Amino acid sequence: MNVIVVYASKYGSTKEIAEFIAEKLREHGMQTEARSVDAxxxxxxxxxxxxxxAVYMGHWMKEAAEFVRRDRTVLAGRPVWLFSSGPLELESKTSPDDPELEPKEISEFRELIHxxxxHVFFGALDPERLGLQHRLIRKLPAGRALLPEGDFRNWDDVETWAGGIAQALGTP
Ligand SMILES: Cc1cc2nc3c(=O)[nH]c(=O)nc-3n(C[C@H](O)[C@H](O)[C@H](O)COP(=O)(O)O)c2cc1C
Incomplete structure (x- = not known):
């Protein structure tokens, strides 16, 4: 079973989730690589x-959304799993299952590629790595409260999800 994990990541935390998923699938006996959508x-x-x-302002990164739309016919003919990495641990919304946290494109993708x-995973934010535009957004009133600093990724959650994919693909 040959599986690819395609990712779009601005500051690298989603890339690390993708690489972790690929590693776990390999441990389940699959031939797997993680590749940037830019490749x-x-x-x-x-x-x-x-x-x-990664999710920014409620949306998938443009490159990832374009990949799904462009290759929708091929994707619709294969087993596909989607994940979003975004939510930071907010006091008011601590569950990544909250439907409000689902990026805008996902309902369209459900129709397009089934x-x-x-799955939504918690993300990470390192203020030192942010580009100018994102730094400015974070400086707006409530910016820091809405975009708290920290690494909230839950590797157990990622591992469980990857295990579910392996199980569905029927590897030992
Ligand atoms: C300006 C800005 C806007 C963001 N908007 C959202 C958002 O709308 N929804 C969300 O879940 N996460 C949002 N995030 C959090 C990022 O998705 C999170 O930091 C993610 O882990 C970044 O992934 P990356 O390191 O792969 O780029 C935002 C982060 C920044 C800096």
């Missing part, structure tokens, strides 16, 4: 596809 991977070369994106699942 224009061809999903037609793989038996199954995982696509993930993914087996979409």
């Amino acid at each position: 224009a991977p061809d999903p037609g070369d793989y038996d199954a596809v995982v696509v993930g994106s 993914p087996r699942d979409h």
Whole structure:
């Protein structure tokens, strides 16, 4: 079973989630690689596809959304899993299952490619790494409260999800 984990990541935390998923799938006996969407991977070369994106202002990164839309025919013909990495641990919204946290594109993607699942993972924010525009957004009133600093990624959650993919693909 040949699986690709395609990701879009601005500051690297989603890339690390994608690489972790690929590592876990390999541990389950699958041939798996994680590739940036910028490398224009061809999903037609793989038996199954995982696509993930960081979330900014309620949306997937443009490159990831374009990948799904462009390759929708190929993706619709394969088992596909989607993940989003975004929410930071907010006091008022601590569950990544909150439907309000689902990026805007996901309902469209459900129609287009019928993914087996979409999962939201907590993300990470390091203010030192932010580009100018994102620094300015964080300086707005309530910016720091809405975008708290920290690494909120839950690796147990990621591992469980990757295990579910392996199980669905029927590897030992
Ligand atoms: C300006 C800005 C806006 C953000 N907007 C959202 C958002 O709307 N929803 C969300 O879940 N996460 C949001 N986040 C959090 C990021 O998705 C999170 O930091 C993610 O882990 C970044 O992934 P990356 O390191 O791969 O780029 C935002 C972060 C920044 C800096």
